Amino acid sequence: MEATERKTCMVCGEPKDEGITIVTEFICTSCESEMVHTSAEDERYPFFVKQLKQLWVRFHI
Ligand SMILES: [Zn+2]
Structure with missing residues (x-):
């Protein structure tokens, strides 16, 4: 059973x-x-x- 969907952290790469x-x-x-x-x-x-640089680039558009 999958109660929660785990996402992969972009920083540490851990689910x-x-x-x-x-x-x-x-x-x-x-x-x-x-x-x-x-x-x-x-x-x-x-x-x-x-x-985070790629995020800020998108975020500030
Ligand atoms: Zn993390």
Whole structure:
């Protein structure tokens, strides 16, 4: 039985139940909160920016 449809997070690539969908991309809650708490000095910041760049491009049209 499939009660909930899992979506694949665009950031971590894991199938998750909870998260947000921006335009057509899904981001899980853990990645979302992680991004919020990631500063520009963090070594993971460029990774998040890279992953999200395609979203912002579409989002700002
Ligand atoms: Zn994730």
